[in-house]
Amino acid sequence: MGxxxxxxxxxxxxxxxxxxxxxxxxxxxxxxxxxxxxxxxxKVYFYKGLSEGIRSNEFEIIKDLKINSNKEIENQSExxxxxxxxxxxxxxxxxDNVLLSDILTRKLDGEEISESDEEYIKDWDVRKxxxxxxxxxxxxxxxxxxxxxxPIEPK
Numbered sequence: 001m002g003x004x005x006x007x008x009x010x011x012x013x014x015x016x017x018x019x020x021x022x023x024x025x026x027x028x029x030x031x032x033x034x035x036x037x038x039x040x041x042x043k044v045y046f047y048k049g050l051s052e053g054i055r056s057n058e059f060e061i062i063k064d065l066k067i068n069s070n071k072e073i074e075n076q077s078e079x080x081x082x083x084x085x086x087x088x089x090x091x092x093x094x095x096d097n098v099l100l101s102d103i104l105t106r107k108l109d110g111e112e113i114s115e116s117d118e119e120y121i122k123d124w125d126v127r128k129x130x131x132x133x134x135x136x137x138x139x140x141x142x143x144x145x146x147x148x149x150x151p152i153e154p155k
Contacts, residue, residue, distance in 0.1 A: 002067050014058065017060055085138060090140065104130040
């Protein structure tokens, strides 16, 4: 985890920013600066030094963000589509397509599948079939979700 800060320096540029006027390329290059800090304490001491060295009307903090490591960001952005399908797909536990998707996923992941399943899918483009099947399952789950979240009102 870390911190990212973006600051505009210069009285004229601060005024332009507050008036929402566009900056020239030169002003962006010279007067807009980005800083990154590994700890909160580093950021605090940077702000303290900044406030002691420059008058408050000569700089403006325009972004102050807490940033996560790449691994944390990746984990946060993953959508658990099987959890969603399991919750909203009609008759999820009795659906042949869910079972077929599981078989195709295990095949792609290099896991062992039964001989009869192997024979059934032997001439398939497994990746393509899995993609189409999962899109269909997810689509029906989204449709069920929307019908629950936004039911059609009788006229």
